[in-house]
Amino acid sequence: MAKLRIEIDNDLCNGDGLCVDNCPGKGLGLKEGKAVVVDGERCGECYYCESICPTGAIHVYKEE
Numbered sequence: 001m002a003k004l005r006i007e008i009d010n011d012l013c014n015g016d017g018l019c020v021d022n023c024p025g026k027g028l029g030l031k032e033g034k035a036v037v038v039d040g041e042r043c044g045e046c047y048y049c050e051s052i053c054p055t056g057a058i059h060v061y062k063e064e
Contacts, residue, residue, distance in 0.1 A: 004045060005061045006037050012057035019049040019058055 006027075015033040027042035028035055028049060035057065043060075050058045 003063045004040065004043055005063055006040055006043065007059045007061070008035050008037065009057045010034050012055045014055050016054070018052050018054065022052055023049055
């Protein structure tokens with residue numbers, strides 16, 4: 001079974017919260033003005049956070 005990894009580049013994150021507000025699983029949050037993964041198990045693998053991020057700070061990977 002593939003394991004999911006969500007990476008957020010803090011240098012690119014502008015903290016606008018688009019990913020947090022639009023995550024269907026509510027697995028992302030904001031901490032100190034930056035997006036963070038609060039519960040990766042809630043990720044539905046929709047990749048919406050990655051596509052909505054205006055700065056390209058979020059990358060979602062499947063690992064074997």
